Amino acid sequence: MQGVKERFNYLFSSTRGLSMVAIGLIALVSAVWGTLSGPLAELGVKEFMIDLLGMNILQAEREGRMITLYHSIAMTVVAILVYFITGIISMKEHERVKINATVTVGYLMVMFFGLAFGYFGHNWIYHGLFISGQALVFWAGVLLAAALWPWRKEYYISDTAYARTRSGLDLERTAFFVVAVAMLGSAFFGAIAGMYYGNGFETFLAETTIREPHKTILQKSIIGHLHIMLALLTTGVSLVIGRWLDFKGIWQKMAMPLYIVGSVILTFGAWSVMVVEWAHTTIYIGSTFILLGALFLVISSFGVLIRAGLEKRGLKKAGLFTRLAALVDDPLKFGSLWQMIFMNFTVSGVGIFMAVKLDEMIRVWPYRDERILLAGHWHILATLTATVMLFYYADLMGLQGRARKIFGWAVIIFSDLAFGSVTIFGMKRLFVDEASQQPTVDTLMVLADLALVIVLLALAAFLIWLLVDFFSKNGRWKKDVNLSSSQEVKA
Amino acid sequence: MKRTTILIAFLAFVLIGCAPILSQSNPPLVVDTGVDPESWALIPAGEFFAGQFNHTQTIDHDYEMMVTLVTNTQFAEYLNASLADGTLKVDGEFIVGYHPGEEFHAYEHEMEIPAGDYPHVPLADDSLRIDQSDGIFSARAGYENHPVVMVSWFGANAYCDYYGWRLPTELEWEKAARGTDGRPFPWGEEFNNAHVNAYFSRDPFEWTLGKAGDTTPVGFYNGQIYEGYQTVDSPSPYGLYDMAGNVWQWTLDDHPDQHYRYMRGGSKAEYEFMLRVWMRNSSGPEYMSPNAGFRCVR
Numbered sequence: 001m002q003g004v005k006e007r008f009n010y011l012f013s014s015t016r017g018l019s020m021v022a023i024g025l026i027a028l029v030s031a032v033w034g035t036l037s038g039p040l041a042e043l044g045v046k047e048f049m050i051d052l053l054g055m056n057i058l059q060a061e062r063e064g065r066m067i068t069l070y071h072s073i074a075m076t077v078v079a080i081l082v083y084f085i086t087g088i089i090s091m092k093e094h095e096r097v098k099i100n101a102t103v104t105v106g107y108l109m110v111m112f113f114g115l116a117f118g119y120f121g122h123n124w125i126y127h128g129l130f131i132s133g134q135a136l137v138f139w140a141g142v143l144l145a146a147a148l149w150p151w152r153k154e155y156y157i158s159d160t161a162y163a164r165t166r167s168g169l170d171l172e173r174t175a176f177f178v179v180a181v182a183m184l185g186s187a188f189f190g191a192i193a194g195m196y197y198g199n200g201f202e203t204f205l206a207e208t209t210i211r212e213p214h215k216t217i218l219q220k221s222i223i224g225h226l227h228i229m230l231a232l233l234t235t236g237v238s239l240v241i242g243r244w245l246d247f248k249g250i251w252q253k254m255a256m257p258l259y260i261v262g263s264v265i266l267t268f269g270a271w272s273v274m275v276v277e278w279a280h281t282t283i284y285i286g287s288t289f290i291l292l293g294a295l296f297l298v299i300s301s302f303g304v305l306i307r308a309g310l311e312k313r314g315l316k317k318a319g320l321f322t323r324l325a326a327l328v329d330d331p332l333k334f335g336s337l338w339q340m341i342f343m344n345f346t347v348s349g350v351g352i353f354m355a356v357k358l359d360e361m362i363r364v365w366p367y368r369d370e371r372i373l374l375a376g377h378w379h380i381l382a383t384l385t386a387t388v389m390l391f392y393y394a395d396l397m398g399l400q401g402r403a404r405k406i407f408g409w410a411v412i413i414f415s416d417l418a419f420g421s422v423t424i425f426g427m428k429r430l431f432v433d434e435a436s437q438q439p440t441v442d443t444l445m446v447l448a449d450l451a452l453v454i455v456l457l458a459l460a461a462f463l464i465w466l467l468v469d470f471f472s473k474n475g476r477w478k479k480d481v482n483l484s485s486s487q488e489v490k491a
Numbered sequence: 492m493k494r495t496t497i498l499i500a501f502l503a504f505v506l507i508g509c510a511p512i513l514s515q516s517n518p519p520l521v522v523d524t525g526v527d528p529e530s531w532a533l534i535p536a537g538e539f540f541a542g543q544f545n546h547t548q549t550i551d552h553d554y555e556m557m558v559t560l561v562t563n564t565q566f567a568e569y570l571n572a573s574l575a576d577g578t579l580k581v582d583g584e585f586i587v588g589y590h591p592g593e594e595f596h597a598y599e600h601e602m603e604i605p606a607g608d609y610p611h612v613p614l615a616d617d618s619l620r621i622d623q624s625d626g627i628f629s630a631r632a633g634y635e636n637h638p639v640v641m642v643s644w645f646g647a648n649a650y651c652d653y654y655g656w657r658l659p660t661e662l663e664w665e666k667a668a669r670g671t672d673g674r675p676f677p678w679g680e681e682f683n684n685a686h687v688n689a690y691f692s693r694d695p696f697e698w699t700l701g702k703a704g705d706t707t708p709v710g711f712y713n714g715q716i717y718e719g720y721q722t723v724d725s726p727s728p729y730g731l732y733d734m735a736g737n738v739w740q741w742t743l744d745d746h747p748d749q750h751y752r753y754m755r756g757g758s759k760a761e762y763e764f765m766l767r768v769w770m771r772n773s774s775g776p777e778y779m780s781p782n783a784g785f786r787c788v789r
Contacts, residue, residue, distance in 0.1 A: 037762075042691045059675035059682070059767055060543050202544050211773055213598060213748045277599075359600055366774040367751075368765070434760070435618040435781045 006481050007470065014480040015087035018100060019393055020466055022080045025111060026073055027463060031456075033069055039449050056121045064203045068118030068130065072111040074229070075137050078183075079107040080389060081233060082144060084240045087396075089176060090155060095147040103140035109133025134191075141184045148177040161248040163256035171256035172243070178260050179236045182267040186232060189271060190225035193218040207371045211363075220274040228270035230378065231287070234385045235263055238294050241336045242301075244392055251300035255293040262289025280355075291348065298337045305333055331408025332399070336391040339384050342416055346423045347381040365429050373426035380419045387415050387455075394462060398476060403465070410458040418451035518633040519705060520695050522717050526710025528562045528636065531555040531789070532667075532729045539666045540673035543769045548662055556659060556667045557786040559709035559732050560638035560740065561650065563630035567621045569650055570612075570628040578653060585610035588649045590776075598748035602775055610777060611646030618781040620706075636708040638738045638784040644752040644776035647741040651787035658743035659788040661771075664755045668735070668768045670728030675767045677727035677734040682766075685723040686712055687736035688759045689766055695720045704759045706784075707737055735766040738784035751775060758782035 011017040032053070035045045050057055057065075082103045086096045110133035117126035156168030163171035193201060201218045206226060209219055239259065242252070266286025273279040309326025310318055318326070328334050354362055354373065362370050394407060425444040432440050469475035533555050541548040570586065573579040579588045592606035612619055619641040620634035630637075642650070651657045659667065668677050676682060684692040688707040691697070695717060697704035710732040711717070714724030727734045734740075739754035746753075751773040757766035760782045764770070774780075 041762075059680060059764075060545075062764055063543070211749070211751060213600070213746070363600060363602075363751075364775055364778075366754075366778060366780065367772050368761075435616075 003473070007477070010470075010477045010481050012104065013097070013100070014477075015083050015100075016397060016480055017477065018083045018104060019080050019396070020463075020470075021104075022076050022083070022107065023390075023393065024463055026076050027456075027459060029069075029073060029111070029115070039445070053120075055119045057119070061118075063205050063208075065118040066205065067203060068114040071130075071134065072114045074233075075107040075110040075134065077386065077389070078137060078233065079103045079140075080393075081236050081240070082140060084389070084392065085144065085176060085180075085236070086147075088240060088243045089148065089173065091147040095143065099140050099143045099147060102136055102143060106133045106136030106138075106140055109136065138184065138187055138191075141180060141187070145177060145180040145184060148173060148180055150174040150177050161252075163253040171260065172239070172247075172252070175239055175256050175259040175263070176236070178263045179232050179239065182263050183229065183232045183236070186225060186228040186267060186270065189221045190229070193221040193225070207374050210370060210374065211367055217274050224270040224273040224279075228267055230382060230385075231266060231270070231290075232263065234381065235259065235290055237385055237388055238297060238340065240392060241340075241388060242297050244336075244395070245297075245301045245304060245333060247297055247300060249300060251296040255296040255300075258289045258293035258296070262286050262291075262293060266290060287348075291344075294340055298340055301333070301337050302327060305330065305337075331405055331412060332391040332395045335408050335412040336388045338412060339388050339391075339415075342419070343381065343384050346384070346419050347377055350377050350423060350427070361430075369429050376422050376426040380422060384415065384419060387411050390459065390462075397466060399462070399465075407458050407462055411455055414451040414454040414458075418448045418455065421445075421448035421451065519637075520718065521633050522708055522711070524636065524708050524710040524713055524715065526559055526713060526732055528557070528559045528565060528709055530558040532558050532731055534663070534667045534729050537671070539669070539671045541662060541665055541769070543767070545673045548666075550662060550666055554659075554663060554788050556663070556729070556731060556788045558730060560738060560784045560786050561647075562636050562709055563620045563639045564635045566612075566639035566642065566650065567628040567630050569653060570621070573649075573653055579611060579649070580608075581614065582608060582610075584613055584615045586612050586614065586646075588645060590645050590648075593745055593750055594747075596748055601748050602750040604750050604776065609645040610643055610779070611649060612642050613779060616641055616779075634706075637706040638709055638733070640706065640738055640781045640784050641779045642741075642784065643779050644741050646779075647785035648743070648776075650785070654787070656787040656789040658741055658785060661742045661744050661753055661755065663788055664740065664742050665768055667729055667731055668727050668756065672728070674728075675769075676725075677731070677768065678723070678725040682763050683723070685721060686725040687766060688712070688733075689736045689757065690760055690762050692736070692759075706759060707733075709733055709737075711737075735768070736761070738782055739772050739780070741783065741785040752778075754783055 009017075011021050032049065034040065035049045037046070040046065049055070083100060086099050109129050113126045113129035113133060117123065117130055150170055150173040155170055155173055157164050157170045158168060165171070196218055197203065201216075204219065204222070206223045209215055209223070212219075215223070242255075247255070263286070265282060266289075269279050269282030269284075269286050272282060306323050306326045309329040310316065310323070312329065313322070313326065315322065315326075350373070354377075362373070390411065391408065394404070399407060421444045425441065425448070428437055428440060428444075470477050533553060534550075536549075536551055536553050538547050538549050540546070570579070573588075574581070574586070579586050581587075587608040588611050590604070590606065590609050593604045595601065595603050595605075612621075614623070619639075620631040620637060621628050621639070622631050648658055669675075674680060676686070678686055684694070688694055688696070688704060688711065690704070692704065694704060694707055694711075696707050712722045712725040713732065715722055725735075726732050734756055736757050737759055738756075739758045740756045742753050742755055744753060752775070754772040754774075755768070755770075757770060757772075765772075
């Protein structure tokens, strides 16, 4: 009984345990719901799964179902980010406990009742609990923002290696705070439109409206909401990575103001989509600030990784190839930075290309091609961000040695292969016409699917390793049971 | 050695994807569906449920719509007639025709369509299953009763206009596809491959082009068995065939501030969700696709 209690405490109070539950649930949902589309649906697994689970699937409700699915996964990812932040940023223990408890209950309600409502019949109690769960996640965000309040004197810093004001205000903490507040405000933009569902506003996927010349203000609100939430979540993850890699020095001092100002401008730009024509210009400016901040993080951390790798080899100076080998010595740390670079090829680059060539090229293509490119582009951003979070989590769980290398490289190589293939698939109209595209499509899809299978197998192996440890009497989990989250992360 | 083997296997796999497509060297299965491409169905005036959320809309006139998509045979006959009387002409690699242009407001992303000649069909594109011999157009063998494809909106509009008909508006098209009961597919709520020519629907014509498949003869999904392939009779409530899948269908509407033209019905290259009657595809009116055809109303 004591063992059960200790394990329960580990799962629902430690950063590692809480994250493990959330990641495990996302993996489970992805495994089951992934059968409803893509290659498994083509092979007929979809019908089998619908029958097996007794899902209630109506054609007209597809978009609504997908929105509950997106929220179920997104809220869980937000919860994981919250766990990471409460584990890595100084705050009072009672604040940490309250925030983690609230966000956990919130995301579990969103996931279970959202999926129940969307896929297993319209019980309106489910819908109410789905909404209540989102309200709890929002409230956890309010508590987090309060805990991150950077103007508390006890969190002022004196170490001049880190970005700070003259009075000692910690600019990294300020950046976390700004991102948290911006996410809270941005959540409202979805919630306000959501309030009108069934009362003059109808479910839609943003990609459905791309060619509508006159969008309603509520449609614009939703479009702004989903873009800014994903962008801020990604910004928050890059801040966590900076903390993990002990980002400091001149690059950090330049990056933190960029993160802060960029997040404010980007958020303002996304909100203003509803009312002004020039919102995109503001968004570009804000994005540029944040991308520059992330670039500085990558430049600085690459230097740190190279120095660490050389030190491991007993070298102080080395040639190009030795330095490169040192850089990639730890695939988890290197991977978290590399994925940020790769994101520019598959997300930022594609987005800029689409914006520049919109009238000349993209709008000459049929809508379906534009839709595929857009949908692929943001799925890739979301999933690449998830891989970065996984790298951090694998390190947090103490993945070492050969397993660390295999897991790290499998995720880097095969996720990039998959997302590169999907990007080329989305851009295929540039080099192949509709009549002769099928061999290209088949090759790209097989590459993407196989690569994703390998990534998922790596994740499954990692989760099985965690489960084996969890059921061991004296596994790693035991060490965390009596530690506070911050002690645990440091440990 | 092991690494080399893996590398070679990987490259071979990728190169397989670059293999040429098969359609041109393999004539399709020839079937007579028994559905007459010259027939029309009456759609009565009145209310119906439009769109995903079943908003009540009213069409205030009776109209007739072609029971099937315009076939290659029908379009070849039209080309011969319209080229002979000077309605259309050959310009380089296209057959072109005059369009009076559309009012331009310089709205953001608005297409500019001034008066002039616009392409209707390409002459040198193998995806057009109409061949030319001694100046006479005829449907390619085996494709006579397949829907014509690679016709731009200008071409589709001109075809209907030539015979005194017109393209259906989006609302007319949707009512014809779903009737008055709000169903998502022309035949009802349930979807399976025996209803429709969709992506990877495993119909007998799919082997030619892979998963995206080939067009099926108009009226193919009528409950007959073709060389062991059982179809389900899947007309719309008004008896129209192929109102989902096979090829996208051009509609008439010119949306101000935009001028894209909308297509309905999904195609052989689309998944189930794009075949729902309210889903739309769009493009500029010059777009010509192996997945797009049309039918007319009168």
